[in-house]
Amino acid sequence: MTDSLISSAYTQALEVIGAVEPRIADATRQELADQRGSLKLIASENYASPAVLLTMGTWFSDKYAEGTVGHRFYAGCQNVDTVESLAAEHARELFGAPYAYVQPHSGIDANLVAFWSILANRVESPYLQKMQAKNVNELTEADWETLRGELGNQRLLGMSLDAGGHLTHGFRPNISGKMFHQQQYGTDPETGLLDYDAVAAKAREFKPLVLVAGYSAYPRRVNFAKMREIADEVGAVLMVDMAHFAGLVAGKVFTGEEDPVPFAHITTTTTHKSLRGPRGGMVLAQEEFAADVDRGCPMVLGGPLSHVMAAKAVAFAEARQSSFQAYAQQIADNAQSLADGFLKRDARLVTGGTDNHLVLLDVSGFGLTGRQAESALLDAGVVTNRNSIPADPNGAWYTSGIRLGTPALTTRGFGHDEFDTVAELIVDVLSNTEAGTTKAGGPSKASYALADGVADRTKAASGELLDKHPLYPGLVLG
Ligand code: DSN
Numbered sequence: 112m113t114d115s116l117i118s119s120a121y122t123q124a125l126e127v128i129g130a131v132e133p134r135i136a137d138a139t140r141q142e143l144a145d146q147r148g149s150l151k152l153i154a155s156e157n158y159a160s161p162a163v164l165l166t167m168g169t170w171f172s173d174k175y176a177e178g179t180v181g182h183r184f185y186a187g188c189q190n191v192d193t194v195e196s197l198a199a200e201h202a203r204e205l206f207g208a209p210y211a212y213v214q215p216h217s218g219i220d221a222n223l224v225a226f227w228s229i230l231a232n233r234v235e236s237p238y239l240q241k242m243q244a245k246n247v248n249e250l251t252e253a254d255w256e257t258l259r260g261e262l263g264n265q266r267l268l269g270m271s272l273d274a275g276g277h278l279t280h281g282f283r284p285n286i287s288g289k290m291f292h293q294q295q296y297g298t299d300p301e302t303g304l305l306d307y308d309a310v311a312a313k314a315r316e317f318k319p320l321v322l323v324a325g326y327s328a329y330p331r332r333v334n335f336a337k338m339r340e341i342a343d344e345v346g347a348v349l350m351v352d353m354a355h356f357a358g359l360v361a362g363k364v365f366t367g368e369e370d371p372v373p374f375a376h377i378t379t380t381t382t383h384k385s386l387r388g389p390r391g392g393m394v395l396a397q398e399e400f401a402a403d404v405d406r407g408c409p410m411v412l413g414g415p416l417s418h419v420m421a422a423k424a425v426a427f428a429e430a431r432q433s434s435f436q437a438y439a440q441q442i443a444d445n446a447q448s449l450a451d452g453f454l455k456r457d458a459r460l461v462t463g464g465t466d467n468h469l470v471l472l473d474v475s476g477f478g479l480t481g482r483q484a485e486s487a488l489l490d491a492g493v494v495t496n497r498n499s500i501p502a503d504p505n506g507a508w509y510t511s512g513i514r515l516g517t518p519a520l521t522t523r524g525f526g527h528d529e530f531d532t533v534a535e536l537i538v539d540v541l542s543n544t545e546a547g548t549t550k551a552g553g554p555s556k557a558s559y560a561l562a563d564g565v566a567d568r569t570k571a572a573s574g575e576l577l578d579k580h581p582l583y584p585g586l587v588l589g
Contacts, residue, residue: 114585117161122589124168140588147582150493150533150573154469154516155327155355157387158523158582163426167389171418177409184409194421201427205361206372208395212404213423214415215392218354221379222279223411224394226267226290228403229321229348229377234262255289267291268319268347270305272507273499274298275329275471277352291321298501303462304331311341318345324371325352325379328498328514330446330465335375336368342376351375354392356467358385358518361430362439376400385442385468385518388426391419438521442468445517448527452534458541461500461512469516473500477541481510483559487544488513490561491569493537509556513537524580532576536569 129136146158176191177184180199183191195213202211215221230236238261250258259265267287270276274297278285281293294317299306314322322345324338335351342349351371357380359365360372371378378395382388396404408415429435443466450465453472461471474484481497488495498514505511515537517530525533543565547558 114587117583117585118587118589120161120165121586125588143583143586143588148492148574148577150536150577151519152493152495152515152517152533153519154496154514155381155384156516157358157384157518159383159387159389159422159426160429161583161586163387163389163422163429166422166425167418169418169421171421172416174417175414176417177414179405179408191415191417191420194417194424195415198420198424198427201424201431202393202395205427205431206378206395208372208378209398210396210401210404212394212396212407213391213420214408214412215379215394216412216416216419217390217392218277218352218379218381219279219392220407220412221354221381221392221394222287222350222352224404224407225350225377225379226287226321227411228394228396228400228407229350230262230265230290231403231406232400233320233348234265236262238262258290259292262290265291265321266317266319267293267321267323268310268314268317269293269295269321269323270326270329271295271297273503274501275326276323277325277327277354280323280325280352291319294319298329298462300502303501305329305333307334307337307341310338311344314341314345314347319347321350322347323350323352324375325354327355328469328471328512330450330460330462330467330469330471332365332369332466333371334368335371339374348376349374350377350379352379354379354381355384355469355516357381358387358430358435359439359443359468361386362436362442364436364439364443377404382423382426385439385516386426386430387438387518387522388430389419389422391416391423393423441526442517442521444527445521445525445530446470448530449515449517449534452531453538456534456538458534458538468518469514471498471500472513472515472537473511474513474541475511477544478546479541479544479559480505480546480556481512482508482557483544483546484513484541486557487559487561488537488540491536491540491566492573493533493540493569505556520580523577523582525576529576529580532572536572540565540569 175185198213199211269280322342383390446465459473485497497510498512500512543562547555
């Protein structure tokens, strides 16, 4: 697609939108300017291609298509069938999966589909059929108690949030911690690394129905063959949430025992992180779970977003090109450069480094909470998110960490030198930020003071990098 075609497509689209609600057209233009002008280091974000973005803005948005390909609850779904079949076919080929379900709207939805499928597949319960037809958000504590009892009090073991797991991996307040009795595994307190023997010991003792592997803030690779061995030993289903690193699997950076798809009974993902597709979710499964996963909609999901499924197909087609493998390798190389950049400047990283797409910077050495660090960095045009570190004394709200990922800036063309400079800029900002005090004069976990001039010099330095690697270089809005 030529630059002028993309420019004119967006210019004209914004004119059409602006004629109805100019403030939305303005906000859309501003969002592009903001994304172009800041260092985006949020590990779960990326920049989708114009082809993926354009695919989402069509009349497929107007079609209801509950059900599955060839088996819909609405008439007139022949073109949605084409779209969904193509997206699933690309996904199966890309990941070598026997079965792909491309309807989930998000990662949480994909995980919910996986949980209900595992229960439906492994537990005989007429009550489950009844519950599957209900809106889970309306269930009370008493309903959950009854549900857990009716399902034989099934158990789930997942990685804890502060060790890098996700809310949906059995965090007690999340639905995953309500439908199952849950326990969590952490990481080694000394090394911060996953301790497979400790996971196995916990699994032997707890005997979960579901063992969840995968993470959203763990800066290391996981051996999924070992996780499967543990699951098999205790008769558990292995579910892997690869949302963060799906792009590294698709791009063949994670192969062999680091590729979850051959080892997991069910693999879930989002499609918009390192995979660089539209915002959405997906479930990959071994054949034995296919029929249960297929009932995701309408059992636990609303009608599929056909325009997003179309964009998933386009993104997966992109990820099947050899250039995506080079991109994925560069994501991992860049994370290494970023980690090295911090370590040589004496900053502390959880686990001492990275071998995936993210680093977790412990900001307590700068005398800051994650919240203070996140805010000071944002003032300097560096977009990150605060994150708990293992056994975090500041909890999940203020935190002691900053999570930084390389997928987005790698899309812009950043390489080793640029990421070394990014580490230098971040260390400069944090070294020049002081924690504030509360009104009562005690230490504050939120307020901070960034020294004069630091934000300006950071923006000037990052501006040079961003100008060298423009976002959507040929896109000029008229
Ligand atoms: N929100 C995603 C992330 O940032 O990791 C996970 O849900």
